[in-house]
Amino acid sequence: MNSETRSVDVDGRTGDAAARTGDATVQSEREAGRSDDASTRTDGTGAGRVRRRVLASGAVAALAVAVATTLRILHNVPFDPLPVSAGVLGAVEVTAAVAVALGVAAVAFGNDRAVVRVGLLFAAVFGALATVAPPARVPAAVAVTAGGGLALAAALGRPDSYRGLRRRAVAAGFVAAVALSLASTVGVAPRGVRELGVVAYLLALAALSTRVRGDPLALVAGGVAFAAVVAGSASAPYVAGSALLVGFAVVGGPHLLVAAAVGGAVAAAIAAVRRGEFAVAVGAVVLVAAGAPATPTAAMAVVLGATLATVDLGSLLAGADDGPAMEVGA
Numbered sequence: 111m112n113s114e115t116r117s118v119d120v121d122g123r124t125g126d127a128a129a130r131t132g133d134a135t136v137q138s139e140r141e142a143g144r145s146d147d148a149s150t151r152t153d154g155t156g157a158g159r160v161r162r163r164v165l166a167s168g169a170v171a172a173l174a175v176a177v178a179t180t181l182r183i184l185h186n187v188p189f190d191p192l193p194v195s196a197g198v199l200g201a202v203e204v205t206a207a208v209a210v211a212l213g214v215a216a217v218a219f220g221n222d223r224a225v226v227r228v229g230l231l232f233a234a235v236f237g238a239l240a241t242v243a244p245p246a247r248v249p250a251a252v253a254v255t256a257g258g259g260l261a262l263a264a265a266l267g268r269p270d271s272y273r274g275l276r277r278r279a280v281a282a283g284f285v286a287a288v289a290l291s292l293a294s295t296v297g298v299a300p301r302g303v304r305e306l307g308v309v310a311y312l313l314a315l316a317a318l319s320t321r322v323r324g325d326p327l328a329l330v331a332g333g334v335a336f337a338a339v340v341a342g343s344a345s346a347p348y349v350a351g352s353a354l355l356v357g358f359a360v361v362g363g364p365h366l367l368v369a370a371a372v373g374g375a376v377a378a379a380i381a382a383v384r385r386g387e388f389a390v391a392v393g394a395v396v397l398v399a400a401g402a403p404a405t406p407t408a409a410m411a412v413v414l415g416a417t418l419a420t421v422d423l424g425s426l427l428a429g430a431d432d433g434p435a436m437e438v439g440a
Contacts, residue, residue, distance in 0.1 A: 160220045160427050161389075164213075168392040168418055171206075171213035175411050176399040178206040183357040187349070204241060207407040211238035213396075214414050220427040221265070229261030230417070237410035250406045251292035258413035259285040265421045276320055277420045283314030284416035288403045291359075295404045305362035308402045311412070312363050312371040315397055318419060319374035321390060325381040332377025339369035358401030359408060372398065378419070393418030 181202055185194040211234040218230035233254045240250030262281045269275040290307030293299035322328045343350040343365040354360040360368060375394045382390035396415035403409035417426070 167213040167216040172395045174206040174209035186356040207241035225264035229257040232257030237406040240406035281420040287311035315371035316374040318378035321378040322381045328381035332373040335376040336373030359404040389423040
């Protein structure tokens with residue numbers, strides 16, 4: 111009997127020890143899991159901070175450029191719905207240039223590829239410098255065109271599908287618009303080249319409609335925007351032409367092409383918001399508000415907008431994961 115009792119006690123103690131060992135293992139696994147979760151949250155928060163910073167700076171740039179464009183139109187209309195002095199307009203335009211330069215710099219510092227970072231920083235620094243120092247316009251034209259073009263090319267990389275090739279064609283259209291427009295503005299190319307730059311800008315903007323992906327609401331919104339521009343141009347051609355020239359630097363661009371460009375950008379922005387691709391929407395707004403890239407500020411804004419609208423945010427920013435790559439569905 112005593113022998114059997116001792117055997118039962120030993121077995122009980124062995125079972126308790128095994129149970130404690132199992133509990134310790136489970137506890138260890140839980141602690142490891144909590145550690146992994148904490149690490150994931152930390153990494154996600156860091157990447158999320160970079161994305162939020164880029165989106166916020168892009169939105170601020172879009173707002174600043176839109177305000178400057180609106181005040182420029184109001185300052186030059188033949189009547190005075192809202193008097194805007196030259197001093198106020200100049201201050202707002204300088205503020206817009208700084209906001210756009212900071213937006214470009216935010217994208218540059220969020221990227222870990224040297225070509226992208228250096229190219230965007232060149233565009234930001236020289237573009238902002240030309241706003242306050244007119245003699246720097248020629249080097250700014252070179253820096254914004256070459257820096258923005260190299261940065262876009264490096265960020266997009268080689269296409270591996272037809273859709274990828276299409277996005278690169280849209281980006282190339284915006285770079286061509288910057289090169290042609292600035293070359294004409296600074297006197298390196300004849301004045302007629304500026305009209306080619308305007309057409310390239312409008313065609314690239316209209317081509318943003320390829321980002322709609324068949325979204326019916328976005329298509330309707332783009333159609334409404336197209337019809338609104340056509341109706342406005344037909345009912346008040348002088349006012350529309352003046353606004354396009356003064357506010358958006360559109361010279362020689364057919365009004366139907368302008369309507370198609372606005373419709374394409376609106377459709378792309380609505381579709382992007384509905385998919386949660388807010389960088390594309392911000393980029394489209396910046397591109398519309400900037401107008402043709404005939405000035406350093408507008409050229410910087412076009413570089414910023416084209417970068418946000420054509421490059422996947424997840425691949426653009428170091429360590430960021432912004433969902434599926436645009437290569438799949440853009």
